[in-house]
Amino acid sequence: MDRxxxxxxxxxxxxxxxxxxxxxxxxxxxxxxxMWMGAHPGAPSRVDRGGGPVSLAEVIAADPADELGEAxxxxxxxxxxxxxxxxxxAAPLSLxxxxxxxxxxLGYQREEESGVPIDAQDRNYKDANHKPExxxxxxxxxxxxxxxxxxxxxxxxxxxxxxxxxxxVDVLRAKPEDDALREVLTGxxxxxxxxxxxxxxxxxxxxxxxxxxxxxxxxAYATYASVARNYPGDPGVIAAMxxxxxxxxxxxxxxxxxxxxxxxLDGLGVEIMANSDNVxxxxxxxxxxxxxxxxxxxxxxxxxxxxxHPDADGAFDTPVDDFRLFRYDLxxxxxxxxxxxxxILLCTDGSAELTTAAGTRLSLHRGESAYVPAxxxxxxxxxxxxxxxxxxxx
Numbered sequence: 001m002d003r004x005x006x007x008x009x010x011x012x013x014x015x016x017x018x019x020x021x022x023x024x025x026x027x028x029x030x031x032x033x034x035m036w037m038g039a040h041p042g043a044p045s046r047v048d049r050g051g052g053p054v055s056l057a058e059v060i061a062a063d064p065a066d067e068l069g070e071a072x073x074x075x076x077x078x079x080x081x082x083x084x085x086x087x088x089x090a091a092p093l094s095l096x097x098x099x100x101x102x103x104x105x106l107g108y109q110r111e112e113e114s115g116v117p118i119d120a121q122d123r124n125y126k127d128a129n130h131k132p133e134x135x136x137x138x139x140x141x142x143x144x145x146x147x148x149x150x151x152x153x154x155x156x157x158x159x160x161x162x163x164x165x166x167x168x169v170d171v172l173r174a175k176p177e178d179d180a181l182r183e184v185l186t187g188x189x190x191x192x193x194x195x196x197x198x199x200x201x202x203x204x205x206x207x208x209x210x211x212x213x214x215x216x217x218x219x220a221y222a223t224y225a226s227v228a229r230n231y232p233g234d235p236g237v238i239a240a241m242x243x244x245x246x247x248x249x250x251x252x253x254x255x256x257x258x259x260x261x262x263x264x265l266d267g268l269g270v271e272i273m274a275n276s277d278n279v280x281x282x283x284x285x286x287x288x289x290x291x292x293x294x295x296x297x298x299x300x301x302x303x304x305x306x307x308x309h310p311d312a313d314g315a316f317d318t319p320v321d322d323f324r325l326f327r328y329d330l331x332x333x334x335x336x337x338x339x340x341x342x343x344i345l346l347c348t349d350g351s352a353e354l355t356t357a358a359g360t361r362l363s364l365h366r367g368e369s370a371y372v373p374a375x376x377x378x379x380x381x382x383x384x385x386x387x388x389x390x391x392x393x394x
Contacts, residue, residue: 001354001356001360001362001370001371001372001373001376001379002047002048002049002056002370002371003047003048003362003364003368003369003370004037004045004046004047004056004344004368004369004370004371005045005046005047005048005053006035006036006037006045006046006369007035007036007043007044007045008032008033008034008035008036009032009033009034009035009036009043010030010031010032010033011031011033011034012031012033012091013031013033013089013090013091013092013093014031014032014033014034014088014089014090015031015032015033015088015089015090015268016028016029016030016031016032016090018032018088018090018139018268019032019033019035019086019088019268020032022086022138022268022348022366022367023035023366023367024365024366024367031090032088033087033088033089034085034086034087034088034271035085035086036083036084036085037083037084037085037086037344037346037369037390038056038080038082038083038084038275038344039055039056039057039060039079039080039275040057040083040275041057042277044056044057044058045369045371047059047371056080056371057079057080060078060079060080060342061078064078064079066373066374066375067342067373067374067375068080068341068342068373068374069340069341069342069374069375069394071340071341071394072341072342072374072392072394074394075321075392075394076322076392079275080275080342081274081275081322081323081392082272082273082274082275082322082323082390082392083272083273083274083275084270084271084272084344084346084369084388084390085270085271085272085273086138086268086269086270086271086346086348086367087135087264087268087269087270087271088267088268089264089265089266089267089268090266091230091265091266092226092227092230092231092263092264092265092266092284093263093264093265093284094236094263094279094281094282094283094284094285094287095144095236095239095240095243095261095262095263095281095282095283095284095285096261096262096263096279096280096281096282097258097259097260097261097262097279097280097282097294097297097298098130098131098132098133098256098258098259098276098278098279098280098297099125099130099131099258099259099278099280099297100130100258100259101129101130101258103130103258103296103297104125104127104128104129104130104131104276104278105128107124107125107278107293108125108126108127108128108278109128110125111123111124111125121287121288122288122290124278124280124290124293125278126276126277126278127276127277127278129274129275129276129278130258130274130276130278130322131258131273131274131276131277131278131279132255132256132257132258132273132274132318132319132320132322132323133255133256133271133272133273133274134253134254134255134256134271134272134273134308134316134318134323134325135248135253135254135256135264135269135270135271136248136251136252136253136269136270136271136316136325136327136388137248137249137250137251137252137253137267137268137269138250138267138268138269138270138348139250139267139268139269140247140248140249140250140267141247141248141264141266141267141268141269142223142245142246142247142248142264142265142266142267143245143246143247143248143254143262143263143264143265143267144223144240144243144244144245144246144261144262144263144265145243145244145246145254145256145260145261145262145305146243146244146260146261146262146302146303146304146305147181147242147243147244147261147300147301147302147303148242148243148244148302149177149302150172150173150175150177150180150181150302151172151173153172153181153184153241153242154169154172154173155217156217156220156221156241157169157172157203157238157241159206159210159215159217159221160202160203160206160207160210161206162199162202162203162206164195164198164199164202165199165203165238167187168184168187168188168238171183171184171187172184177300177301177302178300178301179300181242181300181301181302182295182298182300184242185239185242185282185295185298185300186291186295188235188238188239189235189239189282189283189289189291189294190291191235193235196233196235196238197232197233199238200228200232200233200234200235200237200238201232201233203224203228203237203238203241204224204225204228204229204232204237206221207221207222207224207225207228208221208225211223211224211225219245220245223245223265224237224240224241226265226266227240227265227284230284231283231284231285234283234284234285235283236282236283236284236285237283237284239261239282239283240263240283240284242261243261243262243263244303244304244305246305246307248267248269248307251309251310251327252307252308252309253307253308253309253310253316253325254305254306254307254308255306255308255316255318255319257319257320258297258299259297259298259299260299260303261282261298263284270325270346270348270388272323272325272390273323274320274322274323275322280293280294280297281294282294282298310326310327313326314326314327314328314389320393321392321393321394322392322393323390323391323392323393324390324391324392324393325388325389325390326388326389326390326391327386327387327388328381328386328387328388328389329386330350330352330381330382330383330384330385330386330387331350331384331385334380334381334382335380335381336378336379336380336381337372337378337379337380337381337389338377338378339372339374339377339378339391340374340377341374341391341392341394342371342372342373342374342391342392343371343372343379343389343390343391344369344370344371344372344389344390344391345364345369345370345372345379345381345387345388345389345390346364346368346369346387346388346389346390347364347365347366347367347368347369347383347385347386347387347388348366348367348385348386348387348388349366349385349386350365350366350383350384350385350386351363351364351365351366351383351384351385352364352381352382352383352385352387353381353382353383354370354372354379354380354381355379355380355381356372356376356378356379356380357376357377357378358376360376364383364387366385
């Protein structure tokens with residue numbers, strides 16, 4: 001069992017205060033967007049087993065069977081299958097979608113064979129893995145997830161009173177839902193940039209006005225107005241209006257599967273994902289948007305975003321095996337975390353006392369985390385507060 005030293009990534013959309021408050025450190029004045037816990041090569045955690053700090057990725061590579069367990073290595077290979085993060089959004093992230101495992105493998109192979117550099121701005125597939133995600137709110141957390149029904153999207157966009165958007169409203173009302181959503185998203189992303197910027201400006205002004213009212217979409221308009229303030233003229237503002245708005249309360253979670261467009265807007269949360277960098281963007285970004293490939297990946301179906309709560313064992317139910325996330329209220333009593341898989345434990349409130357079967361002890365306070373190799377098999381936990389546990393299903 002090892003205490004983790006983690007890297008905080010300073011993306012521009014990050015909060016300047018949320019992660020420092022969690023860690024009990026002074027803000028630097030710069031955005032601190034994500035704290036990574038795991039063995040991702042972009043920013044692996046570090047452990048010290050007596051010889052000084054070492055990358056967790058190097059530790060795992062030296063002995064995958066003991067660190068990950070034979071079952072995990074057989075299923076996912078000699079790498080940690082998941083990445084755990086604390087995510088602090090103060091501005092909207094890009095509107096994005098992730099591929100299925102088969103799509104990622106084919107896309108990665110295609111770009112490798114075509115000689116596209118791995119760090120090229122127009123590269124879509126950085127690896128051959130899928131990227132399902134789960135976000136659990138630590139504060140009230142705002143996001144967008146999945147398509148609205150075509151009927152709702154038509155009513156919402158028509159309510160803006162922007163003439164240049166009327167053709168999209170007509171399509172949403174006249175065609176079968178999946179065809180309508182595909183045609184409108186395609187039209188928005190392929191529209192003339194100057195003309196679309198004018199439409200976005202008009203839509204943003206209307207959303208500002210309507211968001212302060214009391215109509216059925218007032219809260220949604222307020223959300224889209226906020227998005228537009230951060231990305232003036234971006235066609236992703238109109239694309240976002242096709243999506244459901246979501247608000248998670250602390251302790252609630254949301255799963256994001258392949259093909260589902262989504263964006264995080266504001267709040268602090270614990271996020272877990274398969275160990276991948278594969279993202280196709282739909283807007284709200286200055287980065288590359290590959291419209292043909294995006295249209296191949298997106299699932300054009302209306303879906304209500306499901307809000308998840310932990311079950312009696314503290315687990316969030318997800319349809320993937322790459323990760324499992326548990327949330328424990330330690331005030332309810334001690335727990336024995338038995339596993340022959342790798343585990344990362346994160347304390348987000350109060351403190352936790354960890355003891356392995358071999359008698360190794362470690363205290364975690366708010367914002368601190370630990371790595372438990374598969375060879376440790378079990379950890380006994382006592383304390384008061386909230387503890388998150390990340391592991392893998394094998």
